[in-house]
Amino acid sequence: xxxxKTGIVELDAxxxxxxxxxxAVMVAGAAGTGKTTLSxxxxxxxxxxxxxxxxxxxxxxxxxxIYRDAENFGWDLKKLEDQDxxxxxxxxxxLLLEPDGAGQLLDATIKEIQPRRMVIDSxxxxxxxxxxxxxxxxxxxxxxxxxxxxxxxxxxIWETQQNAGQAFSVTDVGMSFLVDCILLLKFVEIDSAMRxxxxxxxxxxxxxxxxxxxxxxxxxxxxxxxxxxxYEGVMSGSPHKVASERFVDMFxxxxxxxxxxxGLSH
Amino acid sequence: MLSSEIKGDLLVLFHKxxxxxDSLDGVARRIGRIGTAIQTDVQDMVSxxxxxxxxxxxxxxxxxxxxxxxxxxxxxxxYLKNLKxxxx
Numbered sequence: 249x250x251x252x253k254t255g256i257v258e259l260d261a262x263x264x265x266x267x268x269x270x271x272a273v274m275v276a277g278a279a280g281t282g283k284t285t286l287s288x289x290x291x292x293x294x295x296x297x298x299x300x301x302x303x304x305x306x307x308x309x310x311x312x313x314i315y316r317d318a319e320n321f322g323w324d325l326k327k328l329e330d331q332d333x334x335x336x337x338x339x340x341x342x343l344l345l346e347p348d349g350a351g352q353l354l355d356a357t358i359k360e361i362q363p364r365r366m367v368i369d370s371x372x373x374x375x376x377x378x379x380x381x382x383x384x385x386x387x388x389x390x391x392x393x394x395x396x397x398x399x400x401x402x403x404x405i406w407e408t409q410q411n412a413g414q415a416f417s418v419t420d421v422g423m424s425f426l427v428d429c430i431l432l433l434k435f436v437e438i439d440s441a442m443r444x445x446x447x448x449x450x451x452x453x454x455x456x457x458x459x460x461x462x463x464x465x466x467x468x469x470x471x472x473x474x475x476x477x478x479y480e481g482v483m484s485g486s487p488h489k490v491a492s493e494r495f496v497d498m499f500x501x502x503x504x505x506x507x508x509x510x511g512l513s514h
Numbered sequence: 515m516l517s518s519e520i521k522g523d524l525l526v527l528f529h530k531x532x533x534x535x536d537s538l539d540g541v542a543r544r545i546g547r548i549g550t551a552i553q554t555d556v557q558d559m560v561s562x563x564x565x566x567x568x569x570x571x572x573x574x575x576x577x578x579x580x581x582x583x584x585x586x587x588x589x590x591x592x593y594l595k596n597l598k599x600x601x602x
Contacts, residue, residue, distance in 0.1 A: 310544065312530040329532070336533040339575075340540040346571035353535055353570065 249453070252300075252365070252401055255293025256286075258472035262448055262457035267429055269401060271452070272392045274371075274424070276406040277433030281444060282465045283405045285321070286433070287367040288314070289469040290403060291334065292323045300364035301333045303357060303400075307344075307373035311336040321469045332361050341377040345387060350394040358398055366395050370405040371423065389426050410435065428452040433463075438479060445476065520547070520555040528565065528578040535577040562586060 251266035260266050267273050277283050291302035306314065314336060318325045328334035335357050343349050357363075368391065375384045388404070395402040404427065424430060430449040435442055446463050448456045463472045478489055523545040528534060534541070538556065539549040556576060559565040563582030567574050 310531050311533050338531055338534045338536070340536050343535070343537060343540075343570050343573070343575060346573070349570050352568065352575075 253293070253298060254286075254290045255297045256289065256470055256472065258461070259446075259470070262446075262461065262472070263429075263451065264455050264457075267401065267403075268452075268454055270396055270399070271401060271428035272396065272426065273401070273403045273429045273431065274406050274427040275403060275431045275433065276408050276449075278408055278410045278435060281433035281435065282463075282470055283407070283433060284309075284314075284317070284369060285465055286431075286470045287369065287403055287405060288318055288323065289321070291365055291367055292318070292325075292328070294365045295328055295333045301361045302365035302367070303334070303354070303361070303363045304336045304367045304369065305354070306336070306338050306369045307341045308369060309338075311338050321467065323469075335361055335363075341373045344391060345374065345377060345379075345382075350391055354394075358400070363400050366400045366402050368395075368402060368404040370407055372405075372407050385423055385426060388423055392426060408432075424450065436476075438476075446472065517558075518555055520545075520552050521559060523547075524552065524555060524559060525564070528583075532578050532580065535575055537573045537575055541576050 250269045251260075251263075252269050252271075253260050253266035254263070275283050275287055288304065291304060294300040294302050304314065315325050325334060325336060329336070337354065337357060339353055343353060346352070371384075371388055374387055374391070378384055378387060392402050392404065406423070427450075429451045432447050432449050434445050434447075436445050437443075444463050444465075445460045447460045448458075460476050461472045462474050462476060463470060465471075480489075524541070527541070527545055534544070536544070537549075538553065541556070542549045542552045545552070556565060556567075560567055560576075563579050564586055566577050566579035566582070568577075569575070
C-alpha cells in the first residue's frame, strides 16, 4: 500500500512515511489548535510537492476567509484554482445529507480536477444538521465512503472539547472506529505556559510514533518542534517532570543554594 | 446587471466565494436576507447565465456559473472599452 505524504517532514516520520492511501483520516482538536492550517497544508503540499490535486469542502467559513488565511502562510489558493489543481467548495451540511447530496454537490468538481485528497471541514457541522433521530455514524460513514470510492483520500476535521484525549476518547459520538487514522492536536499547560502537542491516537495497518510531539503554527504553517521527553502526564492534563529530571532540578537548586551561601560567607 | 442592491450583493458574494454551492435560503442567509427576498434577483442572474441551478433532493441549489460569468465579464469589459473609444 502506498503512502500519502503530508509534506511536513517530521509528521511524515511520525506516520512512518505518511498516511496510507485512501485511508480516512481524522484531525481532531479544540478550537485554535491549528486543525484548518494542518489540513490546508496537507492539501497544498499534495498539489505543489506531490502533484495530487485536492478539494477543501467547508461548511463553516466562507471561502474568502480561507483564501485570506492561507495567503498569510504563503499559499495562493486562487492561483491553484486557476490551474485546476484545487477547489474550495462551500455549502450547507444539510445539502450533503440529502440522498445523493454528495454526488450532486461534488461529482462535477471531481470530474473537473481529478482530486486525490479531500478535506471535510467539519464533521461537527454534519452532526449539527442531522435530523432528529438521525445516526451521525451512518451519515459520516456514507460521506467518507463516497469520497473513498472516487479514489480520493478523505481527511475529516473534528472539533473536540478542550479536555478531549484525557480519557483517550476523541469523539463522544463514537466515530473513532469509522476512520483509519486519528491525529489529536491539544493544548497542554507546562510551567505556566500554553504549549501544543500532537499525538497519533490510531493508525490502522501501520506502525506509528507513539510519543507526543510539540508543534507550533509558524508563518510557514504547521511545524513539529520536538518531544516532551522530560515530562509525563501530558495527555492527562497534569504534566510533571519525570523523576530523573526532578533529581537534576533538585541537584542544580542545591548547588545554586550552596554557591549562594558560600558567596555570603566571604 | 446591477439593477438592484441584492444583485450587487449576490455578485460580490459569488465572486469572493466562487466555490459556494447552497440552497436559496442558505445563500440568502449569507448576505443577511431571507430566501423569498432574493428569489427574483437569483432568477434574473440565472437567466443571464451568471448563476446556475440544479436540484438536490427537493431543493434547488445555486452556484456560480463560471463560464457564463466569465463570458458576462468579457462582454461588460468589451462594452466599456467601446464606450471609452466613443467618448475619446
